[in-house]
Amino acid sequence: MFTSSEExxxxxxxxxxxTSNKGVSTNAIAKRLRTKASSVTDMVKKLADKNVLVxxxxxxxxxxxxxxxxxxxxxxxxxxxxxxxxxKLNFNWDEVHDVAEQLxxxxxxxxINELDALLGFPKYDPHGDPIxxxxxxxxxxxxxxxxxxxxxxxxxxxxxxxxxxxxxxFLDKQKIALGQEITVIEKxxxxxxxxxxxxNKKISISNKIANNLYIQKxxxxx
Amino acid sequence: MFTSSEExxxxxxxxxxxTSNKGVSTNAIAKRLRTKASSVTDMVKKLADKNVLVxxxxxxxxxxxxxxxxxxxxxxxxxxxxxxxxxKLNFNWDEVHDVAEQLxxxxxxxxINELDALLGFPKYDPHGDPIxxxxxxxxxxxxxxxxxxxxxxxxxxxxxxxxxxxxxxFLDKQKIALGQEITVIEKxxxxxxxxxxxxNKKISISNKIANNLYIQKxxxxx
DNA sequence: AAATATTTTTAGTCTTGTCTAAAAATAAAT
DNA sequence: ATTTATTTTTAGACAAGACTAAAAATATTT
Numbered sequence: 422m423f424t425s426s427e428e429x430x431x432x433x434x435x436x437x438x439x440t441s442n443k444g445v446s447t448n449a450i451a452k453r454l455r456t457k458a459s460s461v462t463d464m465v466k467k468l469a470d471k472n473v474l475v476x477x478x479x480x481x482x483x484x485x486x487x488x489x490x491x492x493x494x495x496x497x498x499x500x501x502x503x504x505x506x507x508x509k510l511n512f513n514w515d516e517v518h519d520v521a522e523q524l525x526x527x528x529x530x531x532x533i534n535e536l537d538a539l540l541g542f543p544k545y546d547p548h549g550d551p552i553x554x555x556x557x558x559x560x561x562x563x564x565x566x567x568x569x570x571x572x573x574x575x576x577x578x579x580x581x582x583x584x585x586x587x588x589x590x591f592l593d594k595q596k597i598a599l600g601q602e603i604t605v606i607e608k609x610x611x612x613x614x615x616x617x618x619x620x621n622k623k624i625s626i627s628n629k630i631a632n633n634l635y636i637q638k639x640x641x642x643x
Numbered sequence: 644m645f646t647s648s649e650e651x652x653x654x655x656x657x658x659x660x661x662t663s664n665k666g667v668s669t670n671a672i673a674k675r676l677r678t679k680a681s682s683v684t685d686m687v688k689k690l691a692d693k694n695v696l697v698x699x700x701x702x703x704x705x706x707x708x709x710x711x712x713x714x715x716x717x718x719x720x721x722x723x724x725x726x727x728x729x730x731k732l733n734f735n736w737d738e739v740h741d742v743a744e745q746l747x748x749x750x751x752x753x754x755i756n757e758l759d760a761l762l763g764f765p766k767y768d769p770h771g772d773p774i775x776x777x778x779x780x781x782x783x784x785x786x787x788x789x790x791x792x793x794x795x796x797x798x799x800x801x802x803x804x805x806x807x808x809x810x811x812x813f814l815d816k817q818k819i820a821l822g823q824e825i826t827v828i829e830k831x832x833x834x835x836x837x838x839x840x841x842x843n844k845k846i847s848i849s850n851k852i853a854n855n856l857y858i859q860k861x862x863x864x865x
Numbered sequence: 866a867a868a869t870a871t872t873t874t875t876a877g878t879c880t881t882g883t884c885t886a887a888a889a890a891t892a893a894a895t
Numbered sequence: 896a897t898t899t900a901t902t903t904t905t906a907g908a909c910a911a912g913a914c915t916a917a918a919a920a921t922a923t924t925t
Contacts, residue, residue, distance in 0.1 A: 449904055460883055462904055467881095479890060479903060520751045527749075529742045535732035535895065625713035648912065669873055682913055684874055689911095701873060701920060 423471075425526040428462050428495050431473060432525075434484055435492035437572060444481025488584035493557030499525035500546035500553075501536050507547045508540060514547040548589075549580025549599050549635060563636060566601065568613065568631035575604035575618075580635035588633060595622055601634060645693075647748040651676060652686050654693060654747075656706055657714035668705025669699030688711050721747040722775075723758055723769035729769045730762060736769040737811035770811075771802025771821050771857060787860060789825065790835065790853035797826035797840075802857035810855060818842055825858060 423431070432546070433453045437445040444493045451458045469476040473488030484492060502524040506512035512520075534555075537543075544560065545551055551559040564579050581588065592598065597619060606623055607616040613628030645653070645672060655675045659667040673680045681715060691698040695710030724746040728734035734742075741758070756777075759765075766782065767773055773781040786801050800823050803810065814820065828845055829838040835850030 424881080448901090452913080456882095456902060457884060459885080463882075506754070509761055510754065512753070512757070516753070520749070520754055522752070523749045524746075527742070527745045529745070531734070532728070532732065532739070535734070539731055563822055646911080670871090678912095679914060680873060681875080681915080685912075 422528070423491065427464070427468060427471075428526055430461075430468060431484070431488060431492040432495050432499075434468060434474065434482060435489065438484060440605040444483050446469075446481045449592075450482075461633065476606070490557040493553040493559070494555075495525050497555075497557075498527070498533055500550060501533060501540065501543070503546045503548075504535060504540050504543045504552075508555075513593070514584075515536075515586035515593070517547060518584065518586070543582075547599075550583045550584075562637060564635040566632055567605075567617070567626075567634040567636050568615075568628060570605045570636060572605050572608060572640070574640040575602060576636040577601070578603050578619075578634060579637045582633040582635065595624060595626075602639075603634075644750070645695075645713065648711075649690060649693075650687070650748055652683075652690060653706070653710060653714040654717050654721075656696065656704060657704060657711065659704060666699075666705050668703045672704075681773065700861070711742075713780040714833060715781070716777075717747050719775040719777075719779075720749070720755055721781075722772060723755060723762065723765070725768045726762050726765045726774075727758060735811075735815070736743070736806075737808035737815070739769060740806065747762040767802075769821075770806045772806075784859060786857040787828075788841070788854055789848075789856040789858050790837075790850060792827045792829050792858060792860070794830060797824060798858040798860040800825050800841075800856060801859045804857065806857040813852075817848075819856070824861075 433450050434445050437449050437453060447458045450456075450465075454461070461611050465474065465482050468474050468488070469482070469500045472485060473491055473535065474482045474484050476482045487488055489556075499521045502521040503517040506517045506520060507514060523577045543552060551561065553559045562579065565576075567580065572577070578597065578599055579593070580599065597603075601619055604618040606618055609615065613631070614625060615628075615631055616623055616625050647701075652672065653673050656667050659671050659675060661790070664685070669680045669683045672678075672683045676683070687696065687704050689706070690696050690710070694707060695713055696704045696706050698704045721743045724743040725739040728739045728742060729736060765774060773783065775781040784801065787798075788804065789800075792798070800819065800821055802821065823841055826836050826840040827837055828840055831837065835853070836847060837844055837850075837853055838847050
């Protein structure tokens with residue numbers, strides 16, 4: 422069994438490990454958890470003793486098979502709780518994160534299995550992120566950042582890269598939501614902004630926005 | 644804001660304070676929390692500094708108004724989660740306690756208000772214990788221990804005194820559940836056991852059982 | 866009321882998870 | 896290939912919350 426703190430480290434390392442295929446650095450973990458590098462070194466040694474990660478001094482860490490499964494399970498819980506909050510308790514998608522951070526540490530296999538059933542075995546959380554199954558597997562759909570689409574390409578908005586509440590609230594204001602069809606009308610070379618068609622309206626969005634929205638291409642895609 | 648540990652102390656003192664109108668003793672708290680008296684003294688000083696209880700050396704403690712409200716709120720959360728587990732997640736009433744002990748420490752007013760609404764604003768938990776409202780008030784119904792009923796008295800089973808899983812499982816086996824009508828047929832002076840009618844069957848129960856079942860009298864009662 | 870038993874508190878220690886400051890290793894730059 | 900910069904680790908400290916053992920206060924007996 423792991424403490425909440427240990428679970429948070431595992432989750433952080435899992436997320437950071439997805440992008441880099443090298444070991445995850447001490448500093449990267451410290452930054453993500455808003456803690457100090459020295460604290461990370463301490464914890465990482467402890468987790469290595471517990472066989473959930475491999476640690477070589479100055480070389481960063483990587484999760485073992487067991488560590489990976491453990492981390493995926495925490496993320497599974499986090500995302501299922503997010504679905505619950507939105508679907509059953511009328512939370513908006515920008516309100517769920519902090520509560521789910523607490524709920525993810527509750528220990529009860531029955532609880533999470535029954536919750537999964539209550540929610541109808543969802544495959545994605547309210548931000549479009551996939552929910553790992555009990556074995557830690559998650560199905561990755563083919564999705565592209567909106568910024569990478571070319572003119573006339575279109576698809577369904579299926580996720581956000583940044584899930585900060587400021588970004589999500591911005592999307593709410595612009596009436597941009599998951600499941601909507603988006604077509605690229607125009608792209609500006611100068612600042613990377615683009616005009617898109619959504620809800621049968623044309624709106625202009627900055628490059629930063631386009632780099633934080635995931636689209637599942639419907640046509641012209643691979 | 645309080646730590647989980649502080650909350651557990653407040654809850655314990657609240658429960659112990661209901662019976663005794665004197666200060667709650669250090670040892671009583673220690674026993675209930677399965678900890679040592681010295682640990683209790685430490686924590687009690689800290690809580691006194693936070694103005695949730697009054698502490699005088701060697702005289703035990705009592706909750707302040709604020710402490711009482713805080714404790715009631717934790718119990719409110721605990722019992723609402725218990726209802727959720729039974730009503731929505733197919734938990735049996737003997738399985739909910741440990742999970743609710745974890746869930747009660749989750750911090751989110753919106754979460755608990757929405758949960759309350761989802762459950763239809765229940766007034767009692769699965770063991771028949773009343774759920775405090777947001778102000779910490781709880782409605783106490785008139786209930787008596789089955790052991791105190793006299794022959795031919797009858798009423799509805801509305802709660803259990805002991806909510807250990809062994810007792811609850813015993814009740815399941817005997818097909819005794821909340822909401823059922825129970826009539827006292829016979830009482831044995833020798834050992835305090837009694838014969839009762841329930842589900843149109845006569846069964847014999849020990850004094851210990853009768854001392855752990857709450858009945859709301861329907862007739863002959865006050 | 867003195868003697869004994871019990872309860873409570875104090876004093877000091879331990880573990881977990883964090884921190885700061887300094888040392889050591891690695892990476893980058895001239 | 897040295898020097899400089901960055902990253903990482905070590906060493907030592909601290910707060911929270913628990914513990915043991917001893918001292919002090921309160922209760923109970925006789």
